[in-house]
Amino acid sequence: MSKDLSDYRKEIDRIDDEILRLLNERSKSVIEIGKLKKERDAGANLHTPGREAAIIERLTKQNTGPFPTDAIQSVYREIMSASLSLEGPQKVAYLGPRATFTHMACMQKFGSSAQYVPVHSIKDVFSEVERGRANFGVVPIENTTEGVVNHTLDMFIDSNLLIYGEVLQEVSHHLLSTSGLLDDVKKIYSHPHAIAQCRNWLETNLPHVPVSEVASTARAAELCMDEPSSAAIASELAGQLYGLKVVKARIEDNLNNFTRFLVLSQKPPERTGKDKTSLMLSVKDKVGALYDLLRPFASHGLNMTKIESRPSRRKAWEYIFFVDVEGHIEEERVKKAVEEVTPRCLFLKILGSYPAHS
Known part of the structure; x- marks a missing residue:
């Protein structure tokens, strides 16, 4: 005889009880791992992104369904976040306030069990991590529409922090208000970058x-909470947090709109085999200087994924270049390329080797 509804619910309850038992069993092992890490190095980061990525990759490959493969990462992100909190508190500083896209990037990287510390500026994020008040910091570095975040690049010039990881966060802007009606909107608030990313939609639909x-x-x-005639361009999370309704979803002009965020730490992550290395360097002012800079990376077969220049602020017409290459600084080909580049530079600084976002 086929099962009825109550039979299936009893079966689900039994399975849920078993999942809970296994989660607690898993947590006991996590606690022991935390103890071993502290014995080996009391100041080491408990968070190990390479290990987390390996777990998710293994499980997604093994999944035969019907549980959706895409959901495995979200489920295990929270399992690992809760497990990590058992090893010790993980404080993460970010450019606040809550419900910004930086906050969403933090949640994507560290899950909901981390302790998030919103601060007022990118400089404050660096300061919180440098002073040891936060284990990690998360800052924006570039957007597919608006380009590089210069303030973040400039902070690396004098900071000794390392890049610990990166996060790609989809930036989807919603028009939000208390009523959810387009006709009620008489004023709009948002961050300058969000406004720029939605300019065509605003000029077409709300030109006046x-x-x-x-x-x-x-x-x-x-601000829109107390102003019924105002609307905000913000994230869906911001709407939920401040009790606003969606007037129009996804109003960004470029639907392929992503922001890349960097995770900051005092210590480097473990090598994973799928890493990226970031460098900061200044070249001598001569003909062919940039070519001489790029040639060693090409000759050693390294893919350069980014190069950005900034004025050095120390000497007129002197520039600092920020470079990303695929590979880890401990890899022979990366090491040799850096060794060849170094004599051609006024200075060179390795900002970190870290797991590339997948």
Whole structure:
């Protein structure tokens, strides 16, 4: 005889009980691992991104369904986040306030069990990690529409922090208000970058509505709570947090709109085999200097995924280059390329080798 509804629910309850038992069994092993890590190095980062990536990759390959493969990463992100909190508190500083896209990138990387510390500026994020008040910091580095975040690049010039990882966060802007009605919108608030990313939609659909710049998309949502005739360009998370309704979803002009974030730490992560290395260097002012800089990377078969220049602020017409290459600094080909480049530079600084976002 086929089972009825109550039989299936009893079966699910039994399975849930077993899942809970296994989660607690897993947690006991995690606690023991935390003890061993502290015995080996009391100041080491408990978070190991390479190990987490390997777990998710293994499980997604083994999954035969019907549980969706895409959901495995989300489920295990939270399992590992909760497990990591058992080893010790993980404080993460980020450019606040809550519900910004930086906050969402933090959640994607560290899950909901980490302790998040919102601060007022990118400089404050660096400071929190440098002073040991946070284990990690998360800062934006570039956007597919607006380009590089110069303030973040400039902070690396004088900071000794290392890049511990990277996160690619999809940036999807919603128009939010208390009523959820387009006709009620008489004023719009948002961050300058969000406004720029939605400019065509605004000019087409609300050409006569004034747009005001504020410090963050989350601040824009907060302001709309008490202004029924105002709307905010912000994330869906901001709408949920501040009790706003969606007037129009996904109003960004470029649907392929992503922001890359960097994770900062005082210590480097473990090598994973799928790593990226970031460098900061200044070349001598001469004909062919940039060519001489790029040639060693090409000759050693390294894929350069990014190069960005900034004024050095120390001497007129002197520039600092920020370079990303695929590979780890401990790899022979990366090491040799850096050794060849170093004599051609006024200075060279390795910002870190870290797992590439997958």
